[in-house]
Amino acid sequence: MAAPSAQRTAGRELALRPVLLIAGLTALLLVLLSHRYGPLSDELYFIAAGRHPDWGYMDQQPLVPLLAAAIDTAAPGSLFALRLPAALITATGILGTALVARELGGDRRAQVLAAAAWALSPWLLLSGHWFAAATLEPVQWLGVLGLVARWNRLRGEGVRRDRLLLLAGLVAAAGVQTKLQIGVLCAALLAGLLIAGPREVPRGPRQWAGLALPAMASIPAAGWQVAHGWPARDMAAVVGSETSRLLLLPGALLYAGPVGGLLCCFGLWCLLRDERLRPVRFLGWTAALVVLTYLITGGRPNYLAGLGGVLFAAGAVGLQHRRWNRAWVVWPACALSAVLPLVLLPIAPLPLVARHPQLASYSRLYETGWPELARTVADAYRAVPPPQRARTAIVAESYHLAAALDVLGPELGLPEVHSPDRGYWFFGAPPDDATGALYVGAAEPLRPHFASGRRVATVRTELDLVNLAQGVSVRRYETPRLPWSRLWPLLRTG
Template sequence: MQTEIGSGRETRTETVALIGIALAVMLIHLLTNGRYGFHRDEFQFLSDARHLDWGFVAYPPFTPFVERVGLQLFGVSMVGLRLFSVIAQALAIVVTGLMARELGGGRLAQVTAALAVATSGLPVFEGTEFQYSSFDYLWWVLIAYCVIRLLKTEDPRWWIGIGVFVGVGLMTKYTILFFITGILGGMVLSSARRYLASGWFWGGVAVALVIFAPNFLWQARHGFISADFLRHIHARDVRLGRANGFLKDQFVICANLATAPIWIAGVIHFLRNERYRMLGWMYLIPFALFLVGKGRGYYLAAAYPMLLAMGAVVWERRVAGLTRVWRRVVLGVGFAAMAAYGVFIYAVIVPLAADGPLKQFALKNNGDLREELGWKEMVGLVAGIRDSLPAEQRSNVGVFTANYGEQGALEILGPAYGLPMPISRTNSAWLRGYPTVPPTTLIVLGFSKATAEKMFTDCRPVGRVDNPEGVENEERGGSVFVCGPPRLPWPEFWKEYQAYG
């Protein structure tokens, strides 16, 4: 009886430690997430959140739906809207520690695994912005947890939980298909293949398909437009070199660099362990697919928590076999290295400082932070140009944007200036079309002079986009034009100039 009570107390202490780590990370994000501005990707989610549907060109509907809830609760608040991403990453930290516990790890293993995720590049980034990858990361982690419970308990009912998170994952980001391939391949290549004959497995498959069905039907009605979008974006990323450095990114972005020996040990021990071998293949199969298919380095980041959990268990057992002196040395060096890399990651990714050298360091090394600057100024510039137009032009003026960041920023921030709904040919904005009564005067931004003149009549430059920090980003230096209508009739123009981005 004493053993059970002691064990229960120890478990509670471990859980409190995991929650404490997660809350500390949450606090850092909540204190810093209002420092700069919205990222261009966040403006796309905000725009789509105002036009809810069962699907969007660039992604499934889950993230815009959550963003819509955030708009209802918090309005246009960076800290409020990003809260859901912060919660998702906090949960991923806790669940990673719980995976280590399920694999036989004690307090050291659980805390090590949780800290490893809390100080890794991609999960830290996911707490700074509202991105579909924030939730995608959590679903991968929860699926891995359910698989560990399935293999540990041999209770096939865990397939229902797996099916739920697979279904929600499919409603969040389509790259989870690679993880699903890893799950199925891991089953076939391990003793878990016996579950192929289980009704619970097929029940989990049915649950996933039912959850995903509304988006699948939306895709069918729209000619599977997202498949065309993904082909285009992948080709663009490969052409621009964004898929380069995949192997390096596994060490420096997907996981804390100092934990490389831990997660590598996790892969090896999963593959050597007959019970848990399926999880080793759940990593290796997506890894191989992304490597051969030239996926971007961060696509695989969500597979590392399960490896860190197993690796932390292995590390705990190895350390336990050392003498007291060597144990302290190994633990001291290990945690110091993890902390040092974690401090570097937070300094680069999180807007820790409102000004000064630390802010300049972050802006220099983090392109995503640079993309958060200048949006209010851009909207103000457009409003000023609108106000400078003659009355007859102001009466029927529209704003035409080149990308979803501009379109989203003008849709979300423009009403404060009385600006009309922007017109965009990019992604789901193209599906929503152009005004029933098209404008006769257009403020056009985001295009080169040659492109603007090719698309529209009577273009003249009237301004240039900048940001108060003077940092280089995608918008800075872009010209703004006042133009007449498109050279083609609007219906033909709309078909000719559809764009993905």
């Protein structure tokens, strides 16, 4: 058996053409679907949040909201402009996965299989359809782990490339401004290095800078959290109430897809047990510790998506080491695996989706109904007599509804929208001189706090699609019993 370094050296030819073909076709598919249905509710929220620039938010970090708002300012309402970066980021993840497979010693077939696993992952492909924090995060995690793996491989060959650690620190710093979960990855990576090596004490400015950059980037977010009473703890409680620890791993494997799920399991086993991958065993410990952290503390299955690229690569290389040459099984399995992510994408025409509510549920639920919602609320707002209209606030039950009205409403004459839900609560309450309100939502939290209230409209969406806007009530309330500044803390949800 060849030595580990020799094994890794043998697989350094990059399968550039087939990998670029997979990445290019995936990006092309996502670009062609970018205009389908409508904006995702989270995309609308990012645009709205970016119009309230801050060092942090209850449920997000500032990078994606600022970018989304900037894109929407440059190309208002253009889904193509908003989602083009997401398609390119997804293609980058595919290419990066192949590069990591090569770093682990993967030959051309292993690289192509690893790249295909990313493209066939239901979650990674679906999140590539949107511009969201969940789109950037897996590529950032892959970048951090891949750069450290490359630094370690070159170090084992007697070549020092400490700038790779500096670059990994820069990627991690960008990750801190995307989602705080990258802190879990960094802690697990350091622990994995301590457990499996190399246990090298940082030396030189680049190594120290690579460690310091993510920590420095987290200072503004930590300051914001302290100033606002650590709302991240409230968000963690929300996530815990919405998820089950027992379903974390099954959900993560489902998100990885049939081929990706098998590669993840096999790849983790290979990283921890295969002697030919001993030099990068710290990657296996990193993945295991991240999984263990979320099993203990709770988390959504997509929190583990950032581990996918490295585990896809390790699994493909593990198959290569075992001379598993049954391509007649692998590639038909990949073709069958394409069915699930393609079903999740907004490919089916809306009339067909309306007749079969079980199809494309995520896209149907979160990408349709927003124009009808905005028009319904705008009609109700215009129906308020002009003297009272100027003192009528618009309050939405959830951040989904509030963001849709905030982004789509101004063209219809709607004022700024408020919501007591999650991060929207921090954007502020209606002014105290507002003597009336239009409340958009299913609940009636304002009823005890106003002298009168009645339903004035109900949202009906195109084709009677089942979505978040369908059937939502619009109620008009008059004469508050408390000023909004005192009422707002009582209404906070999420």
